[in-house]
Amino acid sequence: MALREATTHDLPTLVAILKAGFEEYRGRLDPPSGAHEETVEKLRPVLLQSHAVLAEIGAAAAGCVFYAHEDQSLGLFRLAVLPAYRRRGVGSALIAYVEDLARQKGIPQVRLGVRVALPGNLRYYQRLGYRVYGERHQEGFAEAIDLLLEKDIL
Numbered sequence: 001m002a003l004r005e006a007t008t009h010d011l012p013t014l015v016a017i018l019k020a021g022f023e024e025y026r027g028r029l030d031p032p033s034g035a036h037e038e039t040v041e042k043l044r045p046v047l048l049q050s051h052a053v054l055a056e057i058g059a060a061a062a063g064c065v066f067y068a069h070e071d072q073s074l075g076l077f078r079l080a081v082l083p084a085y086r087r088r089g090v091g092s093a094l095i096a097y098v099e100d101l102a103r104q105k106g107i108p109q110v111r112l113g114v115r116v117a118l119p120g121n122l123r124y125y126q127r128l129g130y131r132v133y134g135e136r137h138q139e140g141f142a143e144a145i146d147l148l149l150e151k152d153i154l
Contacts, residue, residue: 001090003097006052006064011040013061014052018043021063021080029117031138031145035078053097055081055090065094067101073109073150074102095128099153108154113146125149 006014015038022035050068054061063081067074076098081090095110102110113136114121122132130151135144 001062001088001093002056003053003093004056006047006054008044008047010052010054011043011047013054014047014064015040015043017061017064017082018078018080020082024083025115025118029115031141035080050075050077053094055085055094057085057088057090062088063090063094065091065098067098069105069107070111072107073111074098074105074107074153076110076112079112091124092128099151102153106154109150109152111148111150113148115146116144122147122149 018035018038022033025033026036046066050066052064052066055063061082062085063079065079066077068077069075076095079091079094081094099110102108110130111133112125112130114125116135126149128151130149132147133150134148136146136148137143138145
């Protein structure tokens with residue numbers, strides 16, 4: 001497996017990974033994931049304001065994750081692994097890449113959000129050492145839609 005920083009030339013690949021990687025959540029999330037409606041035009045400004053890492057196995061794209069510097073942390077978001085490459089360590093390798101980058105830059109924490117409706121994802125991140133520090137609410141919803149997680153890196 002090779003990991004590399006994605007460029008704007010990779011936008012079509014990133015869109016395809018996000019759509020396929022988030023497809024299993026269609027109909028399970030309220031509000032729905034924006035990944036279902038992702039396009040190159042919508043993702044371009046995201047990539048220009050943050051960064052993405054692309055995982056490749058041989059010549060095939062297998063997964064991606066986005067990250068951005070936020071105050072005293074590195075924010076990790078939109079981790080997606082194609083179904084054919086799951087349970088091969090792609091997701092944890094992408095997360096480790098972002099964590100290593102935070103260490104190299106002297107950034108003390110990595111943070112992310114997990115949908116409350118996806119308890120399996122919460123358990124996954126907790127096994128990797130992340131802990132809940134808060135929740136995110138959205139207008140029009142009585143309950144929190146996301147749990148906010150963090151991991152101390154330094």
